[in-house]
Amino acid sequence: MAAPIAIHLEFGGGAELLFEGLKEHRVTLPSQLEPWDMKQLLVWIQRNLLKERPELFVQGDSVRPGILVLINDADWELMGELEYQLQDQDNIVFISTLHGG
């Protein structure tokens, strides 16, 4: 049984508009059998945090194209994208690059 994990989530670049304008969320993921990975985190966010228009944030299993994901300030491509396993006190940032200017 994995212990509950505390995660620091940030939303930027316009993505926060889908989360009631709140840019920072400190959440605790409940404990479960297998370790948490990014795929499950996305499902959790969609269920618990996303207030409107889910199609603007998630697409299928992954984030919508145009949303940059940083895990502990590194591009998530370097960490394995959806397969990355979350650890306690991780900092995950979702930045929308579509709302540019």
Added chain:
Amino acid sequence: MCQVVEEYPDQLERADLPSVSKKCGKCKEASTAVVIRTADTYCRGCFKEYFVHKFRATLGKNRIIFPGEKVLLAVSGGPSSCAMLNQVQEGLNQNAHKKLRFLPGIIYIDEGCAVNQTVEERQRKVSELQAVFKAAGFPFHIMPLEQVLDLPNSVVVAAPSPSEQLASTYKAAVDHFIQAKRSNDLTAQDQEETSVPYVQESHTQRLQQLIGSAKTLTAREDLLNTLKQHLLVHIARSKGYSKLMLGDNCTRLAVKLLTSISLGRGAQLAQDTGFSDSRYGDIIVVRPMRDYSANEIASYNHMFNVPCVVIPSLNTKTPDRASVHCLTESFVTKLQVDFPSTVSTIYRTSEKLQTAGRSSISTNLCDRCLLCMCTMDTAVEKASAFQATQVSTQLSQAKPTGSPEQPTASGQCCSGAGTEGCGSGVGCCSSASVKTPDLKSLLCYSCQLTIKDMLSVEHLPAYILSEAQRRLRRFRMREDISEFLLDDGDEGGDV
């Protein structure tokens, strides 16, 4: 590959994903943080160097901005323009090599009325941005979009460009500047306390009426862009700036390229997406961020705490198919996920575009589109696609009685009116629709499409309508006396 629902089973091999345990591709010391162009992985420090260097190299390579020039930065609060502001700040601060040498000012256009924001919301965003601008230390101007209703006619008239600033004189100008600097330091412009102009409720309503008269989101976006551009150019001219910097990034320009082609702006692609755009004559529009992809900018802004303010626009939270721009954007970004060189390929195509040779100075006034100020592309040749669309439009509008729409029979009435030309009165005396001129002949193809989407053109700002009247009158006058005119381009030119 070109299906609507695309599935990529395992036949596509993914290249080995670089992992964070690997070292930075450049300095080989620190751990990687950012992926650029799939294969290059940089650490924080190298990424910052790369980012900063690219900005200065882009400006230096193009040799358009001369030392000591006044440059207006158009900041919308979004990530790209704030990154641009940040780079200009850094570039002017350092004593490092390749230091920037121009005098910047900042302009922010508050378009909250077009997005139906309340006055309080607009004020809140404006004060957030004011804090950012004050920290930058450059003179800044904040203009509500409603000011566009009060612009003078001169905005849509291309001013003659100043004496040719050739690349060859650039080096001389830089040397001269460095020598002069030794004697006296570059006096940075003082930050004046410019207050935000008060906006009348009636102006806001008029503007909302105007934007609302466009039926489709595509037309609305286009109209808003045009009005913003006019306002930017006017402010640059009135405050004495000779260059205007826009923060369009690579991804945005790639989307703009495809969108422009879909909207019939193929002839103006080079100016819409190129590094420098000289359609206004005296103000040159420059796009220094065009080499940066949106991802790079977002990563940089996050890592180095560049302040930016998110302001909702016309296409915030709209579904994919709301407008041509939205659709193209979703197409390009989706394609980019699986084919990471999409954006750079499109961008490289745009780099190869150039405007055909005609020098802008000799271009007749009537040869420029009224709204977008680009050279007209509607000279109808036989068997061209444009002629085909015109024929089909006429056929679909042909009335049963067979009489075409009332042509302004200017020949009859005005020559009979005596010595006065058509300039007397508001418009041509015979035409019934005096108040709302028929703008079609004054616009390029894509601006015609935008106007077609509007319920009526009477809500357009006064400067556009009056300039349209003026050009139509001149055109008719020219037609009247055409048989007495010597041909253009005859030799000698003696009277």
